[in-house]
Each structure stands twice: as structure tokens, then as C-alpha cells.
Amino acid sequence: MTSPISIDLDVFERILQSTVSVSFVEQLCRRRRIKLRRGIYSLTVVVWLMIYQRLNSKRTLSAAVQFLARETCRWPHRSQDSRRMGECRISTRTGGYCRARLKMPKLVATDVCDHIFEQLQAIMQERLPDVGRPMFVIDGTTLRLQHRPELVKAFPPGSNQHGENHWPTMLLVAFHDVHTGLAMRPSWGPMYGQQAVGEQVLAREALQRLPGDAIVLADCDFGIFAFAHAVQQTERSMIFRLTAARTQKVLGGMSLRPGRRRKVTWEASRWDRSTHCDLPEEASVKGWVIACQNPARQDEMLFFFTTLDLKPKRILALYKLRWNIETDLRSLKRTVDLHQVTSKSQSMVEKEILMAICAYNVVRAVQYLSASAAGLRPRQLSFSTAQDAVLAAWPYLQRASTQAEFHAEVQRLLRVVAESRLPERSHRRSYPREIWGRGGHFPFRRSPGKEVRP
Numbered sequence: 001m002t003s004p005i006s007i008d009l010d011v012f013e014r015i016l017q018s019t020v021s022v023s024f025v026e027q028l029c030r031r032r033r034i035k036l037r038r039g040i041y042s043l044t045v046v047v048w049l050m051i052y053q054r055l056n057s058k059r060t061l062s063a064a065v066q067f068l069a070r071e072t073c074r075w076p077h078r079s080q081d082s083r084r085m086g087e088c089r090i091s092t093r094t095g096g097y098c099r100a101r102l103k104m105p106k107l108v109a110t111d112v113c114d115h116i117f118e119q120l121q122a123i124m125q126e127r128l129p130d131v132g133r134p135m136f137v138i139d140g141t142t143l144r145l146q147h148r149p150e151l152v153k154a155f156p157p158g159s160n161q162h163g164e165n166h167w168p169t170m171l172l173v174a175f176h177d178v179h180t181g182l183a184m185r186p187s188w189g190p191m192y193g194q195q196a197v198g199e200q201v202l203a204r205e206a207l208q209r210l211p212g213d214a215i216v217l218a219d220c221d222f223g224i225f226a227f228a229h230a231v232q233q234t235e236r237s238m239i240f241r242l243t244a245a246r247t248q249k250v251l252g253g254m255s256l257r258p259g260r261r262r263k264v265t266w267e268a269s270r271w272d273r274s275t276h277c278d279l280p281e282e283a284s285v286k287g288w289v290i291a292c293q294n295p296a297r298q299d300e301m302l303f304f305f306t307t308l309d310l311k312p313k314r315i316l317a318l319y320k321l322r323w324n325i326e327t328d329l330r331s332l333k334r335t336v337d338l339h340q341v342t343s344k345s346q347s348m349v350e351k352e353i354l355m356a357i358c359a360y361n362v363v364r365a366v367q368y369l370s371a372s373a374a375g376l377r378p379r380q381l382s383f384s385t386a387q388d389a390v391l392a393a394w395p396y397l398q399r400a401s402t403q404a405e406f407h408a409e410v411q412r413l414l415r416v417v418a419e420s421r422l423p424e425r426s427h428r429r430s431y432p433r434e435i436w437g438r439g440g441h442f443p444f445r446r447s448p449g450k451e452v453r454p
Helices: 004-018 022-032 043-055 061-074 095-103 106-123 149-154 199-207 225-233 244-251 270-275 312-335 346-374 383-399 403-418
Strands: 135-144 169-177 187-190 215-218 237-242 260-267 284-293 301-306
Touching (some): 043 061, 043 095, 043 106, 043 383, 061 095, 095 346, 106 346, 135 199, 149 346, 187 199, 215 312, 225 260, 225 270, 225 284, 244 260, 244 301, 284 312, 312 346, 346 403
Parallel strands (some): 135 215, 215 237
Antiparallel strands (some): 135 169, 284 301
């Protein structure tokens, strides 16, 4: 009998080979009625190179073009209508690749990102026995963009008591699997300005792409009635943390002892209806309000709202998994380097984000399969080391001419990643967390002709 890991591995290999293959991209273009680009930098090659850029530490156009010029002769899926690719006569200048990236439709990047997530989510099944469904945690973060007129207009910078900030800021809301770290296509919008959107609005938009049987896990920023009602309308379960003030309103002023729960009907308040005019008159959410003592702070109480019929201790244990998205966002922003997007147009910024999610999910899939084969949990392996291993194996996966050769390279990759187990800290830090001082500053630049006060 074939083992589950071998079945998943076969599916994973087919996903890697077919997700951005020539046939898949052609089918995608026909469905979207997009003219298929021919030549060296076809849509298939551009998608592969943009994913490679995110895996590479430099993340430059030159690094991707150099990779293409060196490896293209051995690519089994290279464009058949390109004579220069067959003869290995490709210029290492970045102009052609840059123009091809600009011309690539955003719909192609969106569909590729969704397709990779759907295919990987089907094989990366990590479900708790008492829950039996996948659990996704939601959180928001910000990305810093280049100071360009188009980006400043689309994503205005913030301001404080010292004046307006320099960098445009994008607000991004993402759903991640709490066990595997797999990321769904996020939603984004301006954080400041007249067209600013809140995290809850973006969360309701991203909610429509979530798997139908998923459980939504969120902190108190999303623990409001409007979002809880939106989750209920999609027939999904939820675990939300509530603030103490909101808990009192939901309970009608009644108290709740630690370790206890109470069945309630959460109804919209006057403030909820004033800020969310689309709520129906009979809107309500039925569930449980749970009170738990914070294990780390004995003087703090934690309150939760859930539609799951589980004991308070179990709900508290599930909520502890919410911290995983903090490390996921750190990997996405620092390791995959989405902290500051260097593209200069709104369209390219959005395509960069989508391709970064694709690269991130490929690394997470490698972690999952490596951990399954080694009898570990996916989050016990280092994401940074896994990304380095995927980048090192990327050329060999591209040049594999037979299925047996491709399978051997994937097996070698999984063995390397399985060795990157993170150390388990058995005790707390012996020293407090501290940061270095800011140090000195250069003098501020002033406009020409402007007098400086003594």
C-alpha cells in the first residue's frame, strides 16, 4: 500500500511541474482572453523568474536574467518558438525582462497565486482530532513602498506631530494556516488618506477566498460584531478574543468566573449599526463567551467568543496558536523581503506581492513534506534554511529532463530541509529583551534659500 507521504509527494511534484507550465499558462490566457506572449520572456518564464527572484537573497533583475541565461539550454519546458533560447544566445541585460514583467497581466499573477494555494492546501492537511477542520488565523500588517507619485496617490503616507511621513504605506490582511503556515492570497488597501480602509473591511473581502470548512482564529482587533456576523454568514466557525469592555456588553453586564463559559446571543449595538449600515435588523450571532486566566499573567483575564462547543481550557490552547501568524509575517516580510517593495508602479507592487506569496507557499510545502517524512511538525523546521535549500535546488529542478530525475532532486531537497530542525528552548531567557540605542543623526536637509533660525 502506498504511504500518505508518497501520495502527497507525487501530487507536490505534479504541482511544481504543472502550475506554471506552458500548457497551464496557455489555458489561463484562453480563459481570461489574454493574448499569449511569445519569445524568450513568455508568461511562463516570467512567472518562474519572479518566483526565483523572491527566493534569491539579492532579488534583483540581474540575478534572474543571469539564471535564465545559464540554465535555459537545459530547460525541458523552454519556449519552442524561440531560436535564441535553443542556441543559448540570451542577452544578460535586464531591459527585456523588465518590460516583460510590466506587460504581464495582474490576472495571471492572481490566478497562479490562487491555484498554488488551492493545490497545496488540498495536500497539506493538518487537522486536530477534536476539531477535524483546518484552522486559519488572520492578522494585518503594513508594507512600505517607494516614494513615487503613483504610489503616493494610491497609498498615501501617514503623518504625526512632526509632519507627513515620506514612505507610502500599504495595509495588508492575510489568512495563514496555523499548523502549516500556508498563506492565502491577501487583501490590501491604503492605510491612510481619504480612501483608507480598515483591517475588518479587508478581512471580510479575504474571507470569501477561505476554504469553506475552515475555522477563523483572530485577536481582539477582529473580535467585533460586524466581522463575527460576516463569518457566520459564510457558515464558518470562529474563535475570537474579546476585550473586557465588549465582553461585558455581550454578557449584558453579567460576570463570568475564570474557566467558565456562557451561551449567548450576540446582537449588534447602536455603535455597530452606525458604523456598519449594511447590517440587517435581525442580525445576531449565537455562540459561547469564555473566560480564562492568562497563564503568563495571573492578574489578567482573557475573554473569547466562539461557536465551537469546546471546554474553556481547549479554547485557550487553540488560541495560543494565534502567535504562529506573527512568525509567518516575519518570514514573509524579512526572509522573503516584502518589508519594503521596491517596484515603482501600483501594478508591479501588486504583482510582486502575489509572486512573493507563491514563493513563500512553495517553501512552506517543502517544509511540510520534509517534516512529514521525518516525523516532525512543519513549524519545527527553519523557514530560512528551507528557503536556501529550495533556491539551491531550483536550477536542478528546472533542468530535470525525466520524471525519475525530477523525483530524485525533490527527495534530495526534502532530506536537506529535514535537517534544519529548530532548537527547542527549555527555559525562559536568562536576560531581558533589549534594543540598541539609536545613536547619532546626520543634520536635516533644508530647502535652498530657507533661513535657519539660530
